[in-house]
Amino acid sequence: MDRRKSIQTIILGAGASALAFHGCKTDQVEGDKVVSDMEETKYFGRTPKELERIEKLKAEQLFNEHEMETITVLSTVILPPKEPHGGPIEAEVPEFIEFMGKDIPEMQTTLLGGLMWLDHKSNTEFGTEFKSATLDQQKQICDEICWYDTETSLDEQPLEIQFFSLMRNLTLTGYYTSKVGIADLGYKGNMPNVWDGVPQDVLDQHGVAYDPEWIAKCVDQSTRGVIAEWDENGKLLT
Amino acid sequence: MQIKESPEVYDVIIVGSGAGGGMATKQLADAGLKVAVVEAGPFFDPADPKTMTQLKWPYESPRRGAGTDRVFGEWDMAYGGWEVEGEPYTQAEGTDFWWYRSRMLGGRTNHWGRISLRFGPKDFKGKTRDGHGEDWPIGYDEVKPYYDKVDKLIGVFGTNEGLEDDPDGFFLPPPKPRLHELFYIEGAKKSGIPVIPSRMSMLTKKINNDRGVCFYCGQCSRSCSVYADFSSGSCLIFPAQKNGGQVKLFVNSMVREVTTNEEGKATGVSYISKDDRKEYKLKGKVVVLAASACSSARILLNSKSKQHPNGLGNSSNLVGKYLHDSTGSSAAGFIPGLMNRKMSYNEDGVGGMHVYSPWWGDNSKLDFPRGYHIEVWGGVRQPNYGFGFNPNDFNKFFGLKTGGYGESLRDDVKKYYGSVIGFGGRGEGIARKENYCEIDPTTVDEFGIPVLKFHYQWSDLELNQAKHMQDTFEELINNMGGEPLGEKPGREQNYGLLPPGKIIHEVGTTRMGNDPKTSVTNKFNQLHDVDNVFVVDAGPFVSQADKNCTWTILALSWRASDYIIEQLKQQNV
Numbered sequence: 001m002d003r004r005k006s007i008q009t010i011i012l013g014a015g016a017s018a019l020a021f022h023g024c025k026t027d028q029v030e031g032d033k034v035v036s037d038m039e040e041t042k043y044f045g046r047t048p049k050e051l052e053r054i055e056k057l058k059a060e061q062l063f064n065e066h067e068m069e070t071i072t073v074l075s076t077v078i079l080p081p082k083e084p085h086g087g088p089i090e091a092e093v094p095e096f097i098e099f100m101g102k103d104i105p106e107m108q109t110t111l112l113g114g115l116m117w118l119d120h121k122s123n124t125e126f127g128t129e130f131k132s133a134t135l136d137q138q139k140q141i142c143d144e145i146c147w148y149d150t151e152t153s154l155d156e157q158p159l160e161i162q163f164f165s166l167m168r169n170l171t172l173t174g175y176y177t178s179k180v181g182i183a184d185l186g187y188k189g190n191m192p193n194v195w196d197g198v199p200q201d202v203l204d205q206h207g208v209a210y211d212p213e214w215i216a217k218c219v220d221q222s223t224r225g226v227i228a229e230w231d232e233n234g235k236l237l238t
Numbered sequence: 239m240q241i242k243e244s245p246e247v248y249d250v251i252i253v254g255s256g257a258g259g260g261m262a263t264k265q266l267a268d269a270g271l272k273v274a275v276v277e278a279g280p281f282f283d284p285a286d287p288k289t290m291t292q293l294k295w296p297y298e299s300p301r302r303g304a305g306t307d308r309v310f311g312e313w314d315m316a317y318g319g320w321e322v323e324g325e326p327y328t329q330a331e332g333t334d335f336w337w338y339r340s341r342m343l344g345g346r347t348n349h350w351g352r353i354s355l356r357f358g359p360k361d362f363k364g365k366t367r368d369g370h371g372e373d374w375p376i377g378y379d380e381v382k383p384y385y386d387k388v389d390k391l392i393g394v395f396g397t398n399e400g401l402e403d404d405p406d407g408f409f410l411p412p413p414k415p416r417l418h419e420l421f422y423i424e425g426a427k428k429s430g431i432p433v434i435p436s437r438m439s440m441l442t443k444k445i446n447n448d449r450g451v452c453f454y455c456g457q458c459s460r461s462c463s464v465y466a467d468f469s470s471g472s473c474l475i476f477p478a479q480k481n482g483g484q485v486k487l488f489v490n491s492m493v494r495e496v497t498t499n500e501e502g503k504a505t506g507v508s509y510i511s512k513d514d515r516k517e518y519k520l521k522g523k524v525v526v527l528a529a530s531a532c533s534s535a536r537i538l539l540n541s542k543s544k545q546h547p548n549g550l551g552n553s554s555n556l557v558g559k560y561l562h563d564s565t566g567s568s569a570a571g572f573i574p575g576l577m578n579r580k581m582s583y584n585e586d587g588v589g590g591m592h593v594y595s596p597w598w599g600d601n602s603k604l605d606f607p608r609g610y611h612i613e614v615w616g617g618v619r620q621p622n623y624g625f626g627f628n629p630n631d632f633n634k635f636f637g638l639k640t641g642g643y644g645e646s647l648r649d650d651v652k653k654y655y656g657s658v659i660g661f662g663g664r665g666e667g668i669a670r671k672e673n674y675c676e677i678d679p680t681t682v683d684e685f686g687i688p689v690l691k692f693h694y695q696w697s698d699l700e701l702n703q704a705k706h707m708q709d710t711f712e713e714l715i716n717n718m719g720g721e722p723l724g725e726k727p728g729r730e731q732n733y734g735l736l737p738p739g740k741i742i743h744e745v746g747t748t749r750m751g752n753d754p755k756t757s758v759t760n761k762f763n764q765l766h767d768v769d770n771v772f773v774v775d776a777g778p779f780v781s782q783a784d785k786n787c788t789w790t791i792l793a794l795s796w797r798a799s800d801y802i803i804e805q806l807k808q809q810n811v
Contacts, residue, residue, distance in 0.1 A: 023400065027521065034364050035345075041809060043287065043288045043289075043290075043297040044291070044294050044299050045288075045289055045290050045291035045294060045313065045460075046436075047280075047317060050307050050312075054301075057300075058300065071251065077643060077644075078644075078647070079642040079643070079644075079645075079647055079648070080644060080645055082645060082648065084628075086403050086605050092297075095300075096300070096302065099300040099301060099302070100301060100564060100623075103300075103304065103306050104304070104306060127626070132328075142643055145639040145696065146641045146642050146643050147639050147640065148640060148641045150631060150634045150640050159409050164641075165628075165641065168629075168641070168643060168647075169626065169627040169628065172625075172626030172627070172629055172647060172651065173302065173621075173623055173624060173626045173627060174302065174619045175626070176625050176626045176651060177296035177297060177302040177621050177622060177623065177625060178297045179297055180297075181297070181621070182296075182297075182621060183570065183652070184648065185581070185621065185652065185655065186581030186652075187581065187618065187621060188581060188582070188583055188584040188585075189455070189456065189584045189585070189586035189618075189619070189620055190293055190295060190457075190586070190620050191293075191455070191584060192293075192452065192453035192455065192457060193454050193455075193584050193586075194453070194454060195413050195454040195584075195585070195586070195587045195588075196414065197413070197414035197415075198414075198415075198416065198420070198583075199580075199581075199582065201580070202417060202579075202580050202582070202583070203417075203420075205578075205580060206417060206420075206421075206575055206576065207575070208417070208420040208421065208424065209420075210414070210415075211422070211423075212326070214415070214435075215414060216410055217397045217411065217412065217435065218412055218414045218435070219395070219410070219411035219412065219413055219414075219443060220411065220444045222398050223443070224442065224444065224451050225443075225444055226443070226444060227443075227444045227445060227446065228393070228410055228443050228444065228445050230390070230408045233406075234386075234398055234406050234407055234408045234409065234412060235398075236409070236410070238443075
């Protein structure tokens with residue numbers, strides 16, 4: 001994705017019509033500077049110690065090949081891919097689950113035990129491991145364990161329900177924190193922009209309105225680049 | 239091993255680089271004094287791409303933003319937390335105090351909420367008002383000029399509302415409310431609870447040519463790379479250096495004690511360098527402690543000498559006493575009116591809330607003496623680890639099944655995205671002598687420095703206040719047509735009152751006063767016992783108020799700095 005271009009679209013396009021040009025100029029330069037700084041580096045803000053721990057976890061292996069394949073198959077049953085934003089594989093959900101299992105070791109028993117349960121169940125019912133069962137057979141197994149009771153703590157529900165719930169959570173969070181998942185969600189933030197209120201159609205949809213008196217006190221984005229000056233009583237003059 | 243002593247003598251040694259230390263650095267260096275700043279953590283500049291987390295996407299990390307390494311999520315800009323490796327603290331039996339530390343230049347100002355509230359006239363006179371606690375030796379009128387200067391130097395948005403106990407200031411204009419905040423305003427109106435624009439230190443408008451203007455990424459907790467939010471390094475320490483000030487930074491330097499001479503006056507500090515694990519000494523004419531309320535108390539208590547056998551400045555035996563944090567109780571609600579959000583626009587806004595409720599109640603008619611304000615959160619925020627968990631849990635409110643799998647989960651996630659509003663009540667607890675920290679002689683940190691032991695209990699006054707918060711939140715959620723999430727905490731759960739320390743507003747350990755027997759510092763943050771030692775963090779606070787402490791730390795640090803400059807001129811210290 002061309003982030004720089006998106007920022008320009010946002011700043012110069014939608015929502016920016018009210019902006020005077022001196023306001024825009026600053027925003028664009030600052031926004032661009034931040035983005036160009038980011039693009040020059042592969043860092044994601046870790047301290048050396050934090051990076052070391054991440055490298056150490058990455059070097060360890062939690063799931064064997066069969067387990068990783070099972071996780072991949074199960075995650076795509078949970079969240080089937082959909083055009084144009086793919087699914088768990090495009091979102092690298094299996095790799096993410098492998099990492100989180102090491103990062104938060106408390107999840108390991110549920111994950112490892114649950115995977116064994118899944119194969120045991122599939123073998124018992126269909127004489128084959130879960131990953132090799134047909135989609136219909138896989139769904140039959142999932143149908144039995146995919147509902148949970150919101151009135152009871154999850155720890156008090158059967159392991160297979162806990163396992164499925166954890167897998168669903170990790171699959172969804174893994175997908176919706178990925179590039180493809182965020183595109184599917186439609187989240188428009190994490191970009192330099194100029195906030196100037198909720199669009200009218202959204203206000204209408206939710207049946208709310210801005211109070212004109214309140215709005216009159218809010219920032220006039222066309223003068224955001226002008227240095228603030230006040231009178232002696234704190235009244236903003238610029 | 240011989241302690242290495244530097245021959246240089248600084249005019250002032252400042253311990254700690256957060257709000258208090260940063261402001262002292264700026265004022266004292268601008269006045270031409272030679273300043274050493276000693277910081278326990280590494281150098282940090284929010285503009286450095288290597289440490290920056292602003293505008294990162296969750297997928298840039300293998301854990302997608304989870305809080306395994308940093309307790310508020312991995313993009314949060316605090317090196318530390320309630321637990322710091324190698325730096326333990328202990329608790330008296332029955333105490334559950336949480337001590338948050340951030341080891342880096344700028345300290346906790348790099349990630350804080352930027353809620354920048356002045357104390358009002360009543361806040362300085364608690365005892366006169368209701369008999370609880372103690373009055374400050376100063377009043378609003380004495381601090382007001384400094385609040386005004388802080389507003390103009392650092393920048394804070396808000397509005398002049400003419401409220402007696404939430405005084406007017408020199409505000410930048412606030413951002414417009416977001417969708418969920420409009421729901422909150424409506425809901426609060428039904429209960430007669432006032433809502434006004436937030437007062438937070440982000441630049442919605444330019445204040446000088448050195449700092450950028452907010453570009454609304456909503457990530458102030460990551461520390462702003464264009465310096466559009468207040469962090470002590472970017473807004474005070476770097477400008478002091480840029481101004482030609484003589485500022486020498488000692489980072490990765492953990493202060494052990496304030497050193498003293500035969501007359502009992504301070505001569506400087508000793509510190510341990512984390513780089514080579516050796517002890518060093520710095521000499522200074524004045525020592526300014528700004529290490530955070532508890533850390534400064536620890537340094538004073540550990541600075542024992544023939545002249546100060548009970549620790550420095552502790553003839554009153556009150557160093558560490560009157561420790562108090564803000565009270566905090568929270569709730570969240572699912573608001574059906576916020577379902578099915580259109581994703582056509584970016585509503586990140588500034589980091590944190592655009593609106594809030596200052597305290598509105600009349601305590602003379604309530605069973606608790608002090609107020610609280612309400613902080614509001616919600617909206618369609620950046621997905622990170624945990625997003626999408628229990629994606630259709632709210633089905634239960636419609637009599638539908640929860641769980642399942644398949645393509646419908648995509649719809650569930652989108653249907654409920656941004657439909658939750660949360661509230662944090664942040665209130666004033668009473669400062670009590672019985673709540674304190676002291677040195678635990680049985681435990682040291684990895685630098686061999688004796689650590690703190692905490693003693694802290696909430697009283698019924700704080701519990702009653704938390705109950706009021708919970709009742710209010712329930713009413714607000716009902717007013718918005720929503721459903722409360724989770725069980726409403728009752729007496730057995732302390733009405734959701736968080737353990738002390740959790741709100742990270744700990745203050746009061748070196749409280750100020752006119753009487754050296756009942757206070758540690760005088761009204762200029764100067765130790766009664768040693769005239770060349772000052773404390774400019776939240777230690778000298780007599781009471782916390784239903785505000786947040788940072789703006790008052792900044793104002794009082796500036797005021798103390800003016801006093802130090804004056805005293806040095808007159809050769810009084």
